[in-house]
Amino acid sequence: MTDCLGDGAGDMTPMDLYEKLTSQGDTVRTLKTEKAAKADIDAAVQLLLKLKVDYKQVTGQDYKTGCPPSECVVSQDNGPAADGEDMVDPWNVSTTNAKGVDYDKLIGQRGKHNGVSYAVTLCCLSFSRDMHQVLDAYEKNKSFYLYTGRGPSSDALHMGHLIPFIFTKWLQDTFDIPLVIQLTDDEKYLWKDLSLEDCHRYTMENAKDIIACGFDINKTFIFSDLDYMGASPDFYRNVVKVQKHVTFNQVKGIFGFGDSDCIGKIAFPAIQAAPSFSSSFPQIFKGRKDVQCLIPCAIDQDPYFRMTRDVAPRIGYPKPALLHSTFFPALQGAQTKMSASDANSSIFLTDTPKQIKNKVNKHAFSGGKDTVEEHRKYGGNPDVDVSFMYLTFFLEDDEQLEKIRQDYASGALLTGELKKRLIETLQPMITSHQERRKQVTEETVKQFMTPRPLNYSF
Amino acid sequence: MTDCLGDGAGDMTPMDLYEKLTSQGDTVRTLKTEKAAKADIDAAVQLLLKLKVDYKQVTGQDYKTGCPPSECVVSQDNGPAADGEDMVDPWNVSTTNAKGVDYDKLIGQRGKHNGVSYAVTLCCLSFSRDMHQVLDAYEKNKSFYLYTGRGPSSDALHMGHLIPFIFTKWLQDTFDIPLVIQLTDDEKYLWKDLSLEDCHRYTMENAKDIIACGFDINKTFIFSDLDYMGASPDFYRNVVKVQKHVTFNQVKGIFGFGDSDCIGKIAFPAIQAAPSFSSSFPQIFKGRKDVQCLIPCAIDQDPYFRMTRDVAPRIGYPKPALLHSTFFPALQGAQTKMSASDANSSIFLTDTPKQIKNKVNKHAFSGGKDTVEEHRKYGGNPDVDVSFMYLTFFLEDDEQLEKIRQDYASGALLTGELKKRLIETLQPMITSHQERRKQVTEETVKQFMTPRPLNYSF
Numbered sequence: 001m002t003d004c005l006g007d008g009a010g011d012m013t014p015m016d017l018y019e020k021l022t023s024q025g026d027t028v029r030t031l032k033t034e035k036a037a038k039a040d041i042d043a044a045v046q047l048l049l050k051l052k053v054d055y056k057q058v059t060g061q062d063y064k065t066g067c068p069p070s071e072c073v074v075s076q077d078n079g080p081a082a083d084g085e086d087m088v089d090p091w092n093v094s095t096t097n098a099k100g101v102d103y104d105k106l107i108g109q110r111g112k113h114n115g116v117s118y119a120v121t122l123c124c125l126s127f128s129r130d131m132h133q134v135l136d137a138y139e140k141n142k143s144f145y146l147y148t149g150r151g152p153s154s155d156a157l158h159m160g161h162l163i164p165f166i167f168t169k170w171l172q173d174t175f176d177i178p179l180v181i182q183l184t185d186d187e188k189y190l191w192k193d194l195s196l197e198d199c200h201r202y203t204m205e206n207a208k209d210i211i212a213c214g215f216d217i218n219k220t221f222i223f224s225d226l227d228y229m230g231a232s233p234d235f236y237r238n239v240v241k242v243q244k245h246v247t248f249n250q251v252k253g254i255f256g257f258g259d260s261d262c263i264g265k266i267a268f269p270a271i272q273a274a275p276s277f278s279s280s281f282p283q284i285f286k287g288r289k290d291v292q293c294l295i296p297c298a299i300d301q302d303p304y305f306r307m308t309r310d311v312a313p314r315i316g317y318p319k320p321a322l323l324h325s326t327f328f329p330a331l332q333g334a335q336t337k338m339s340a341s342d343a344n345s346s347i348f349l350t351d352t353p354k355q356i357k358n359k360v361n362k363h364a365f366s367g368g369k370d371t372v373e374e375h376r377k378y379g380g381n382p383d384v385d386v387s388f389m390y391l392t393f394f395l396e397d398d399e400q401l402e403k404i405r406q407d408y409a410s411g412a413l414l415t416g417e418l419k420k421r422l423i424e425t426l427q428p429m430i431t432s433h434q435e436r437r438k439q440v441t442e443e444t445v446k447q448f449m450t451p452r453p454l455n456y457s458f
Numbered sequence: 459m460t461d462c463l464g465d466g467a468g469d470m471t472p473m474d475l476y477e478k479l480t481s482q483g484d485t486v487r488t489l490k491t492e493k494a495a496k497a498d499i500d501a502a503v504q505l506l507l508k509l510k511v512d513y514k515q516v517t518g519q520d521y522k523t524g525c526p527p528s529e530c531v532v533s534q535d536n537g538p539a540a541d542g543e544d545m546v547d548p549w550n551v552s553t554t555n556a557k558g559v560d561y562d563k564l565i566g567q568r569g570k571h572n573g574v575s576y577a578v579t580l581c582c583l584s585f586s587r588d589m590h591q592v593l594d595a596y597e598k599n600k601s602f603y604l605y606t607g608r609g610p611s612s613d614a615l616h617m618g619h620l621i622p623f624i625f626t627k628w629l630q631d632t633f634d635i636p637l638v639i640q641l642t643d644d645e646k647y648l649w650k651d652l653s654l655e656d657c658h659r660y661t662m663e664n665a666k667d668i669i670a671c672g673f674d675i676n677k678t679f680i681f682s683d684l685d686y687m688g689a690s691p692d693f694y695r696n697v698v699k700v701q702k703h704v705t706f707n708q709v710k711g712i713f714g715f716g717d718s719d720c721i722g723k724i725a726f727p728a729i730q731a732a733p734s735f736s737s738s739f740p741q742i743f744k745g746r747k748d749v750q751c752l753i754p755c756a757i758d759q760d761p762y763f764r765m766t767r768d769v770a771p772r773i774g775y776p777k778p779a780l781l782h783s784t785f786f787p788a789l790q791g792a793q794t795k796m797s798a799s800d801a802n803s804s805i806f807l808t809d810t811p812k813q814i815k816n817k818v819n820k821h822a823f824s825g826g827k828d829t830v831e832e833h834r835k836y837g838g839n840p841d842v843d844v845s846f847m848y849l850t851f852f853l854e855d856d857e858q859l860e861k862i863r864q865d866y867a868s869g870a871l872l873t874g875e876l877k878k879r880l881i882e883t884l885q886p887m888i889t890s891h892q893e894r895r896k897q898v899t900e901e902t903v904k905q906f907m908t909p910r911p912l913n914y915s916f
Contacts, residue, residue: 186698196695226698230691237654237684240644243722248706251721263709264701267725 021051021063143458144292145285146171147275147320149182150210152202153192157209158346159426160328162433163393165213167325168296172219178284178454179220181210182275186225190264200226207445209349212437215448218455221284222448225271231451235280241315242270246307254303272301273308276320283451291458293320299327329389333365349434353427360387360423361416367408368415379411380418387415387422394425479509479521500758601916602750603743604629605733605778607640608668610660611650615667616804617884618786620891621851623671625783626754630677636742636912637678639668640733644683648722658684665903667807670895673906676913679742680906683729689909693738699773700728704765712761730759731766734778741909749916751778757785787847791823807892811885818845818881819874825866826873837869838876845873845880852883 028044055063148168150161172179183206185199192199203224210222228235248266251257257266274280278291285291295305302324309319330345344363347356367385369375382388382405395401404421407413486502513521594600606626608619630637641664643657650657661682668680686693706724709715715724732738736749743749753763763780770777788803802821805814825843827833840846840863853859862879865871 186694189698190702196699226695227691229687229694231688233685233688236644236687240647240684240722241654243725244648244720246721247718248715248721248724249717252717257706259707259710260705262702263704263706263725263728264698266706267701267721270721 017051017055018063021048021055024048024051142292143177143456144175144294145177145278145456146175146179147182147293147295148179148297149184149272149275150206151184151188151191152199152206153188153194154341155202155205157206157349159349159390160330160346162209162213162349163328164296164298164325165210167323169213169215171294171296171323172216176457177219178456179215180275180281180284181215181220181222182272183207183222183224184268184272186229186264186271187268189226190262190268196226200224204445207449208437208440209433211440211444211448212433214436217444217448220448221281221451221454222445223451224449227449228451229271232280232282234282235274238274238277238280238315239270242273242308242311243267245311245314246270250307254307269304269307272304273311276305276308276312277315277317279317281451284454286453289317292318294323295320296323296325299324328393329386331359331363331365331386333384333386347426347430349430349437351430353431356426356430357423360419360426364390364419364422366415366419368418369411372414375414376411380408380413380415382408385415385418387418390422391418391425394429475509475513476521479506479513482506482509600750601635601914602633602752603635603736603914604633604637605640605751605753606637606755607642607730607733608664609642609646609649610657610664611646611652612799613660613663615664615807617807617848618788618804620667620671620807621786622754622756622783623668625781627671627673629752629754629781630674634915635677636914637673638733638739638742639673639678639680640730641665641680641682642726642730644687644722644729645726647684648720648726654684658682662903665907666895666898667891669898669902669906670891672894675902675906678906679739679909679912680903681909682907685907686909687729690738690740692740693732696732696735696738696773697728700731700766700769701725703769703772704728708765712765727762727765730762731769734763734766734770735775737775739909742912744911747775750776752781753778754781754783757782786851787844789817789821789823789844791842791844805884805888807888807895809888811889814884814888815881818877818884822848822877822880824873824877826876827869830872833872834869838866838871838873840866843873843876845876848880849876849883852887 024044024047028041028048031041031044052063146168148164150165168179168181183203185196185203188194188202189196189199203226207222229239246269248257251266251269255269276293276295277289278285278293279287279289295301297305302322305320305322312319330342331347332345344359347359351359365384365386367381367383367388369378369380385408388405388408391401391404395404404413404418408418482502482505486499486506489499489502510521604626606622608623626637626639641661643654643661646652646660647654647657661684665680687697704727706715709724709727713727734751734753735747736743736751737745737747753759755763760780760782763778767777788800789805790803802817805817809817823842823844825839825841825846827836827838843866846863846866849862850859853862862871862876866876
């Protein structure tokens with residue numbers, strides 16, 4: 001598995017990486033010239049950035065177009081940044097302070113929940129910014145809480161949407177701590193051609209899918225921005241505090257906003273930042289400002305929280321720590337995220353077993369050869385095969401997974417057989433999610449979304 | 459009285475105005491070059507703009523530097539704007555639709571409240587944007603409500619702060635309608651070097667002075683943004699609606715924001731806009747979106763409400779109508795607003811009778827001559843005399859006021875005598891305000907500031 005625990009670039013030579021980077025740079029330029037879909041460009045840029053980080057890690061140098069690598073210095077550890085803080089990027093772990101014992105604890109606790117292997121989520125997370133602080137806090141019986149979220153722009157959730165929540169659920173179970181889940185209906189209203197009512201309706205529907213992941217109602221508060229902003233003066237106060245300490249220049253640099261963007265978009269990052277501070281939830285933390293926050297999220301949310309970490313000390317709050325889950329690829333391949341607007345790009349949580357079978361067979365990008373003869377002779381490429389990638393997320397047994405990889409690479413396993421294996425894994429997972437979702441009543445949603453005290457021991 | 463009902467420029471020749479404009483343009487340039495205080499520059503710019511409007515009104519032409527007036531066309535009525543809407547500027551009344559009967563009614567109802575003459579407030583208001591709509595609505599027994607506000611950056615209020623509230627109180631008494639008063643503590647936090655706690659404390663203190671003006675507790679809702687935003691999802695929804703429909707380019711043009719301004723300032727205009735829509739107050743208007751709003755305010759708030767009027771139809775709400783009260787001049791002269799930070803620029807609501815006497819005698823700019831002999835011989839100039847200007851705000855009897863003007867202009871009345879007259883008018887006014895303020899309990903403040911239904915008949 002590439003991207004796994006930050007060692008994805010380990011087995012590539014500097015020249016391999018240099019060539020891959022150059023080619024990916026071309027891809028990004030082509031996509032921009034052709035005015036491709038934003039999601040496609042974003043995914044390509046993410047890959048480009050990842051390659052740049054890998055390149056820096058492997059060569060110790062910054063990538064420059066037209067300048068092939070001159071020497072190879074392998075550095076697995078970025079070390080403390082100049083300002084004395086352990087700044088790590090999304091694909092590397094600074095081990096300066098991260099205690100082995102904590103790390104082991106995290107890795108050691110594997111299991112299975114709702115048909116999804118914990119091992120998977122672990123393989124697909126990157127230890128990141130200030131994670132060691134959180135683990136230190138945990139070791140010392142100090143308190144922290146989890147914060148994650150989602151922008152509800154549709155009621156059609158797909159597997160990719162679920163990954164960060166499965167991951168978060170695992171963290172909640174492991175650490176036994178409070179969790180807040182922000183549904184940014186205001187953001188979706190500002191960005192999309194949707195009414196406030198639609199955005200709020202999507203919020204309530206999405207909440208059901210999230211609840212169906214199995215979160216503990218006694219430890220979890222789910223909120224709509226449109227509702228909670230109007231229900232908590234403390235939340236609004238934190239929003240205004242952040243808004244005072246971030247300039248237009250900064251959000252322009254971070255998010256690429258321009259002069260013709262609406263003022264709502266420009267101010268929004270503060271609303272995503274505010275739940276990183278425990279004082280935004282006085283009903284949960286009883287007015288405490290110092291409870292450390294850990295944010296498990298997809299890598300594309302990093303800009304928001306880089307901004308948040310920058311602001312935090314200036315308004316007297318602890319910086320939130322981040323854990324990134326990797327992108328879940330589209331059926332068409334690893335270059336893009338799944339898209340809710342393209343039914344064939346994803347396995348949706350509402351798909352029937354038949355739809356799942358058809359989608360995987362028809363659309364899952366294959367790393368196999370053109371003919372059975374060629375496949376048997378040369379073998380397939382599991383690293384680009386989407387069915388294999390999906391299995392890395394959902395198969396519990398690492399040995400089994402490794403055997404599939406070897407068989408596929410050798411040609412012993414055909415693409416049709418690999419796809420069948422994925423279909424048989426996905427069908428019961430999706431079916432049981434649908435059953436759990438059916439049991440989520442309006443009353444349950446209301447309970448999860450009511451500002452209230454939560455049960456926790458610190 | 460200049461600025462009275464839009465006819466201030468009536469007795470100046472086009473050449474007088476041209477020369478005054480040219481000189482005022484120089485003043486503004488000098489102030490900007492010398493990096494004078496913002497309040498001073500603002501006041502000078504306001505006067506410049508007013509003169510330009512007067513010039514256009516008297517000559518029918520736009521003022522151009524270096525181009526003296528070529529002809530004189532008097533136009534008392536701008537007529538309907540190109541888009542068929544009666545766009546009027548703050549110093550002119552479009553009488554196309556304004557019914558004479560309503561206008562008379564407004565003028566006809568003079569009286570005295572808390573020692574302040576209504577006539578005064580009437581003389582110092584300008585009928586403005588869409589006022590005729592409001593009067594039409596009133597004639598047809600249709601509903602409207604009042605909205606005004608204040609930015610609480612200090613607990614030292616002065617007479618100038620009180621004028622819009624006295625005016626608003628008169629409107630409430632006359633029309634017998636609900637009133638909402640916004641205290642923008644969030645704005646002050648964003649603009650000033652103050653803590654959230656300070657801004658909120660100023661809000662509560664300012665509320666007492668406002669309540670002491672005599673507002674009807676059954677018809678008046680006073681709110682702190684910091685509190686009400688977190689108490690009303692409907693208010694936040696309207697804020698977001700406005701924020702979606704205003705771009706950075708627009709607020710840059712209207713308010714002069716730059717790239718280094720914080721995102722809170724950039725987004726704030728939407729928060730001042732939202733109370734213009736009745737759906738921001740479901741507890742008062744029971745969910746109605748169509749109740750027309752009338753905003754009595756100082757002229758410097760006009761940019762906010764021009765923006766609001768621009769946005770309103772695009773989000774399905776009626777445009778608010780505006781009524782401007784004129785600037786209350788500083789003791790030092792009509793070129794500047796009173797400043798809360800300069801104790802000698804203003805009569806504060808906390809001043810003792812002795813302080814009032816000293817301030818007026820020492821600091822009130824005089825239109826009198828240098829010696830008694832000269833004054834008796836040539837007379838004083840009441841139009842630049844601050845004591846006389848103040849009396850126009852507070853003297854009930856127009857005939858008495860006119861006699862003072864004539865006596866001062868002829869030299870029969872000396873500056874000391876004029877000042878004495880003002881002192882004797884101000885001292886009991888301020889004393890009785892202080893007594894009423896003392897009677898405002900925390901409980902009363904809380905009542906005014908609790909979101910709740912109001913009593914009204916539509």
